[in-house]
Amino acid sequence: xxxxxxxxxxxxxxxxxxxxxxxxxxxxxxxxxxxxxxxxxxxxxxxxxxxxxxxxxxxxxxxxxxxxxxxxxxxxxxxxxxxxxxxxxxxxxxxxxxxxxxxxxxxxxxxxxxxxxxxxxxxxxxxxxxxxxxxxxxxxxxxxxxxxxxxxxxxxxxxxxxxxxxxxxxxxxxxxxxxxxxxxxxxxxxxxxxxxxxxxxxxxxxxxxxxxxxxxxxxxxxxxxxxxxxxxxxxxxxxxxxxxxxxxxxxxxxxxxxxxxxxxxxxxxxxxxxxxxxxxxxxxxxxxxxxxxxxxxxxxxxxxxxxxxxxxxxxxxxxxxxxxxxxxxxxxxxxxxxxxxxxxxxxxxxxxxxxxxxxxxxxxxxxxxxxxxxxxxxxxx
Numbered sequence: 489x490x491x492x493x494x495x496x497x498x499x500x501x502x503x504x505x506x507x508x509x510x511x512x513x514x515x516x517x518x519x520x521x522x523x524x525x526x527x528x529x530x531x532x533x534x535x536x537x538x539x540x541x542x543x544x545x546x547x548x549x550x551x552x553x554x555x556x557x558x559x560x561x562x563x564x565x566x567x568x569x570x571x572x573x574x575x576x577x578x579x580x581x582x583x584x585x586x587x588x589x590x591x592x593x594x595x596x597x598x599x600x601x602x603x604x605x606x607x608x609x610x611x612x613x614x615x616x617x618x619x620x621x622x623x624x625x626x627x628x629x630x631x632x633x634x635x636x637x638x639x640x641x642x643x644x645x646x647x648x649x650x651x652x653x654x655x656x657x658x659x660x661x662x663x664x665x666x667x668x669x670x671x672x673x674x675x676x677x678x679x680x681x682x683x684x685x686x687x688x689x690x691x692x693x694x695x696x697x698x699x700x701x702x703x704x705x706x707x708x709x710x711x712x713x714x715x716x717x718x719x720x721x722x723x724x725x726x727x728x729x730x731x732x733x734x735x736x737x738x739x740x741x742x743x744x745x746x747x748x749x750x751x752x753x754x755x756x757x758x759x760x761x762x763x764x765x766x767x768x769x770x771x772x773x774x775x776x777x778x779x780x781x782x783x784x785x786x787x788x789x790x791x792x793x794x795x796x797x798x799x800x801x802x803x804x805x806x807x808x809x810x811x812x813x814x815x816x817x818x819x820x821x822x823x824x825x826x827x828x829x830x831x832x833x834x835x836x837x838x839x840x841x842x843x844x845x846x847x848x849x850x851x852x853x854x855x856x857x858x859x860x861x862x863x864x865x866x867x868x869x
Contacts, residue, residue: 525819529798531573531756533791537767538781539565539718541587542774547595548588550693552675554597561776562586564599565752568722573754581689583622583722583750589771591709593695598622600722601689606681606734607642613663616640616647617723617747622692625760627717628701628708631862632763633659635717636701638667642690644674654761656801657859669697683729710771715784719755719766724748764794764862786854786864788825789845792832793856795819796843800836800858809838810858 526533548558568583570576581601588595600622607619616639617623627635633653640646648667653659672694678687699707710716725747727734737745749758753767768787772779799817800810811817814834823830825847834843839858846853846867853867 525795525799525817529795531575531754532762532765532794532798534573534754534756535783536717536765537566537753538770538783539587539767540770540772540779540781541589541594542772542776542779544588544590544595547590547593547695548597548693550595550671550673550695552673552691552693554586554599554675554691554693558588559586559597562588563777565720568720568750568752569754571721571749571751571755571758571760573756579722579724579748579750581724583720585720585752587769589710592699593697596624596692596694596696598692598720599689600691602724603686603688604683604727604734605642605676605678605687605690606727607645608681609641609645610643611645613647613649614645616645619643619645619723620725621723623721623723623760624694624696625719625721625763625766626696626701627763627766629703630715630717632860634703635763636667638670638694638696640672640674640692640694642674642676642680644672646670646672651761653859653861654763656759656761659761667696667700669695669700671695681734683732683734712771712773714771716769716771717763717766718769719760720752721760722748722750724750764790764860785826785828789830789847790854790856790862792819792823792825792830792845793843793854793862796832796834797856797860800841810836810841812836812838 542562544558546558548556564584564586568579570579583600586597609616609619619641621639621641624638625635635651637651638646638648650662650665651659672692674690674692676690679685698709702708726737726745728737739745755762755765768781770781796817796819799819803811803817814821814832819832821832823832828847830845830847832843832845834841842855842857844853844855851867852864854862854864856862
């Protein structure tokens with residue numbers, strides 16, 4: 489969604505709410521010595537959700553019916569939570585997702601429970617989250633940029649956009665971009681825009697062509713074990729019925745009450761545009777339910793890059809320039825990741841920085857810069 493609309497409609501303060509330290513980095517195998525460096529950032533280092541998506545030779549027909557046999561063979565995700573995580577109340581109504589893939593598309597099925605299904609926006613690229621909606625966020629390269637967003641309401645109105653990088657680093661929203669070849673369908677379990685009865689909800693089916701989310705020339709198909717970052721969001725507005733229509737509730741100043749943001753993998757902050765907080769999607773051609781997801785070692789290493797990034801942004805907010813050393817940020821150069829010795833380095837000026845992590849055994853290193861771009865590079869001896 490574009491930055492101005494996000495600021496207007498999603499204008500709640502991005503306060504980071506502290507969670508229990510037990511949610512922190514035990515799961516990331518961070519050493520006891522290193523835990524203090526993460527203090528105050530715990531919600532940004534909870535473990536993202538994961539889902540193994542299995543290949544199918546019989547892709548689903550996209551008609552909104554998610555009870556087809558092909559969908560019954562794969563598991564649901566966990567039910568959505570509040571965007572900030574477990575510290576906030578559990579969503580009023582359940583939402584969950586399934587996924588499949590073949591050699592052309594990623595397939596998504598969503599079940600959205602809602603006793604009152606409504607939608608008003610009908611034109612492609614309307615700002616769909618002004619209605620209740622279902623949203624998909626995809627980073628196929630796990631670099632935070634570029635990434636893709638698709639929103640749909642119960643009228644099957646699509647808002648699709650490409651973001652060259654996150655809003656926090658002055659990313660641009662390219663609304664003119666479309667998911668070429670996207671197929672989507674909705675089924676409503678009840679009646680749309682009819683407050684006189686109680687509905688069960690609505691279901692979504694999507695087929696997202698790999699070609700449409702591939703950079704450069706040609707289609708980049710996932711390989712066995714490849715990881716994408718992906719997340720799903722549900723926007724739900726509080727409403728009342730006035731003159732037979734759904735009307736959003738307002739505060740004493742006449743402004744719409746803030747919407748509810750319910751997501752698959754909690755962000756830890758009221759902002760979907762932190763791609764590093766999205767869940768992990770692992771592709772497999774093996775038999776359904778035969779693969780157990782294990783967080784890769786490289787993803788554990790990257791946690792320290794994100795630590796540097798967040799600390800640098802805090803430093804900049806306070807000093808109006810970046811810190812020139814890890815020592816200024818309270819971060820050690822030597823850290824242990826999965827029982828391996830790793831070295832952190834930082835090169836910085838007042839206006840930009842780059843940090844990297846590597847161990848003594850690997851031939852690669854991972855870097856992050858002031859624009860939150862993460863990439864893998866060959867290590868130079």
